[in-house]
Amino acid sequence: MLVSNIVKTKSKLEASLKNSSFLRSPLPYFRSYLASSVALLLSCQQKPSYHFESTNGEILIQQRSDTTYRIASINQQGDSTFWELPYPVYQCKVADINGDGSKEVIVGVIKPTRFDSVTRKRVFVYKQVEDVIRPLWLGSRLGMPLEDFSVMETETGNRLFTIEQEAERGFAVGEYEWDRFGFKLIRYVIRNCSFREAKSHLNAP
Numbered sequence: 142m143l144v145s146n147i148v149k150t151k152s153k154l155e156a157s158l159k160n161s162s163f164l165r166s167p168l169p170y171f172r173s174y175l176a177s178s179v180a181l182l183l184s185c186q187q188k189p190s191y192h193f194e195s196t197n198g199e200i201l202i203q204q205r206s207d208t209t210y211r212i213a214s215i216n217q218q219g220d221s222t223f224w225e226l227p228y229p230v231y232q233c234k235v236a237d238i239n240g241d242g243s244k245e246v247i248v249g250v251i252k253p254t255r256f257d258s259v260t261r262k263r264v265f266v267y268k269q270v271e272d273v274i275r276p277l278w279l280g281s282r283l284g285m286p287l288e289d290f291s292v293m294e295t296e297t298g299n300r301l302f303t304i305e306q307e308a309e310r311g312f313a314v315g316e317y318e319w320d321r322f323g324f325k326l327i328r329y330v331i332r333n334c335s336f337r338e339a340k341s342h343l344n345a346p
Contacts, residue, residue: 193235196243197272202226202233212246216272224267224274228252231262234292236299238266239319245277247292247301254281262287264301264324278323284315288336291343300327304339307332312339 190210191202201213210226232249239245246267253260264287266278285305292299301317301324311333317324330342 190230191233193233193244193246195235195246195269197269200235200244200246200269202230202246202248204230212248212267212274214269214272214274220272222273224276226250232290234290236292238292238299238301239277240298243269246274247290249287249290254279256281262289264290264303280323283317283324284326284329285313288312289340289343293343302330302343304336304343309333312336314339314342 190204191200193200195214198214198216201215202210203213204210205225208227208229210228210230212224212226214222214224226248229251230248231251234247235244236247237244238247246269248265248267250263250265251260252263254263261282264280264283265276267274268277269275283303283305285307288304288306290301290303292301294300298318301319303315303317305313305315307313312335313332314330314334316327316330318327319325331339
């Protein structure tokens with residue numbers, strides 16, 4: 142939808158620039174402005190790793206390099222804002238996780254944090270505030286070391302379901318709800334199971 146419109150606009154702009162007298166203009170600010178416009182359109186055309194419909198438009202998670210990503214928020218008018226993620230992303234979901242009526246971006250990242258110096262999988266939550274991406278929750282860890290997650294609708298709202306590694310052996314599936322300032326563990330759906338069995342519970346808890 143919006144992405145295809147951006148690609149069309151980018152192609153038209155590139156064609157106009159090819160024969161534009163602005164590129165030969167002695168006024169450098171015209172050339173700078175036009176070059177910046179093309180750069181923005183090219184970045185929006187970049188193939189996303191994840192693509193979601195959001196409350197006000199679209200959310201793209203774009204891979205910038207082998208280890209860096211960024212969140213792109215594109216509103217219904219085609220305006221874009223970005224939030225850089227200078228670390229690998231292993232999972233992403235978009236859902237109203239805190240029950241406020243608008244969708245958040247729940248991103249799985251691999252990095253150390255201020256309170257845990259080990260590089261491991263985390264869950265970060267970002268929110269659109271007036272079409273601008275802002276961090277809502279950058280938690281250090283959940284109950285046990287995280288392997289994967291999903292967000293699913295329950296009778297009481299959307300919940301975060303996780304696959305966590307047990308201390309001794311096997312995996313557990315945790316169910317978390319949003320509790321004002323972060324995630325609160327409700328229960329472990331299953332414990333000491335295989336990863337394959339845990340994965341199946343992310344689709345049918």
